[in-house]
Amino acid sequence: MGAEEEQKGKQANEQPRSHPITETEFFTWKRRKDADASARKAEAARKRAEDIAAGTVQMNGRELFLHEPWVFDSSQY
Template sequence: MGAEVEEQENKANQKPSPNPMTQAQFLSWKRQKDADASARRNEAARKRAEDIAAGTVQMNGRELFNREPWVFDNALY
């Protein structure tokens, strides 16, 4: 009797997977998720570039160096 009770408790504690997913479904979902993330990053980069060109946001060091490298010319000193 003790083994039966333990077996029933183990079954009750285990959560069954409600929606089993095949590898093909997972890869399809992953490709879609990566494409969405890439689109969001590209859109944010495009918006940032527009804002920098308009002068509405402050550039970080890398952006400043890429846009105006003469600022970092130490030959003047």
């Protein structure tokens, strides 16, 4: 029984849409998708910055240089 349902699901995905989307519908969807991705990326960056400021995560080399440049100061030697 499970194989029959899976086969029906595959057939449904392979059949072309009876109502193709318009160009404006596609661009609206694409704009929304890009905005959502951008918002998720910005939220992740903000959270990472907060975590770095709180000292709960390790910084990578670039972040270390940006936040604590005295570590790389060679004028002391």
